[in-house]
Amino acid sequence: MKKPKLNIAVTGLNAIDSPGPGVSVIRGLREAASFDVRIIGMSYESLEPGIFMHDLIDRTYSIPYPTAGTNTLLERIEYIHSREKLDVIIPNFDAELYPFIKLEPKLKTMGIHMFLPTMHQFEERHKVNLNDFGKKYGISVPKSKVLYDLNTVHSLVSEFSFPMIVKGKFYDASIAYSIEQVKSYFNKISAKWGLPIIIQEFVHGTEFNVTGLGDGKGNMMAAVPMRKQYITDKGKAWGGISISDEKMLDMTRKFLRNTKWRGGFELELMKNKDGELYLLEINPRLPAWIYLAVGVGQNIPEALVNLALGKKVKPYSEYAVGKMFVRYSWDMIVDRAEFEQISLYGEL
Amino acid sequence: MKLNKNVAVSESGLLFNPVTGESFSVNPIGIEILNLIRDEKPEEEIAEAIMAKYNTDKPTFEKDYQDFIGILSHNNLVESHEKTKA
Incomplete structure (x- = not known):
């Protein structure tokens, strides 16, 4: 039977030292058994490496940053759609999900499909809300506090012990061993990603990740746990190995069952020396290492498109x-x- | 003494724990002992096999064996001492 050919647009083409997931997602799509693809890249910067990978990406269009507003993005997508007749868009950045989720109904009327978390799911899992999220769904999370003002940093001493993690609302995290370091990271991270800053209890242990796909009805469509083996100075996995840990898969099932998560995700987990698992973060998209899932038999990008x-x-x-x-x-x-x-x- | 199920031991002596994702390498005598453990041989039989093949005495073997088992246990590659004794 002849496979259908789909026009799929993908963002996150920055295959750099802290890579976006786009290129890995595209590799999965190129290997899909159920369809053929024409890949349309969507880039924010002219030097995103994926733009120049012509064996993976057929044509790339630049798109405006999320700060330009939803209407500007919609206009650009309408133009790209008029040229490429898009069937599916897969956004791969946390920061762009908000406008894409808002645009999902409109894009659907244009014949463009996505499979994203709902706005409620997207907001609820946010780092800022992780404490409440853990309580609501019975999942262990490290204690955290949201800071909007540098002057409130001193209050942390009575609530947290050192070291503590200083996190940006979208990206970046640093371990602080003193109040001076907390202040320094507060300034550095907020200058890049804005406020608030999240302070999180440091959990000693080994870091693991699970990537997967929820169908929006509480079912686990796919899940692959991975242990980072080689970590860059930015904390990114440069090498990893698929593992078999039922506790992690159980936590993933619980997360999906309780939230009815829709779309791809990555759970960042910490296992302490007693084997207890803590959920550090929920990334509402596929991770840069998603091609490992494809390589071990779960083509999550393909399932997401279907x-x-x-x-x-x-x-x-x-x-x-x-x-x-x-x-x-x-x-x-x-x-x-x-x-x-x-x-x-x-355009290229 | 039992190797935890699912722990993979390659012919060249690489151990892989699929639950934690950790890998370990052991030397040739380590592989021999692991194979005997996997065959569920008692410590006495393992001692006889190793002493018959290598120039060592019982006290030295026992000390090295316990050290080796301790490392395997510490890394969750074998069932714990308590479990085994019970």
Whole structure:
């Protein structure tokens, strides 16, 4: 039977030292068994490496930053859609999810499908709300506090012991061993990502991640746990291995059952020396290491697309344990004309 | 003494714990002992096999064996001493 050909737009093409998930998502889509693809890249910066990976991405269009507003983004998508007849968009950044979730009904009327968490799910799992989230759903989370003002930093001494984690609302986290360091990270992270800043209790242990897919009805469509083996100075996994841990899968099932999560996700977990699991963060999108899930037998990007199109999808129940991913960097030689094209005309 | 189920031991001596994702390497004598443990041989039989093959005495074997088991246990690769004794 001939496979349908889908036009799928993907963001997160910044395959850099702190990589966006786009290129890995695209590799999964290119290997999909149920459809063929034409991949449309959507980029924010002219030097996002994915733009120049012509074997993976057929054409790239620049799109406005989320700060430009939802209408500006919609206008740009309407233009891209007029050229490319998009079937599906897969946004891959936390910061762009808010406008895309808002646009989902409108895009659907245009024939463009997405499979995103609801606005309620997106807001509820936010780092700022993690304490309440843990209480509501009976999931262990480290104690945290939200700070809007540098002058309130001193109050932390009575509530937290050192070290403590200083986190940005979207990205970035640093371990602080003194109030001076808390202040320094507060300023540094808030300058980049804005307020609030989240202070989180430091849990000693080993960090694990689970990526997966929820169908929006409480079912686990896919889930693969991974242990980071090689971590960059930005805390990103540069190598990892798939593992088999029933406790992690049980926590993932509980998270999905209770929240009825819709879409891809990544759970950041910490296991302490007693084997207790803490949920540190819920990323509302697929992670940069998603190709490991594809490599161990769960093509989550493919399943996500089929769910977005309203197709019946059989949940994945198995994956290969002990498979590793080892990331590498690669220098592409790019003609200046291509850089000019994407920089000046926003298309390549 | 039992190796925890699912712990994979390669011929070249790489142990992989699929629950934690940790890998460990052991030397050739370590592989021999692990294979004997996997075959559920009692410590006495393992001691005889190793002493027959290598130039060592019982006290030295016992000390090294307990050290080795301690490391395996610490890394959750074997059932704990308490469990085994019970």
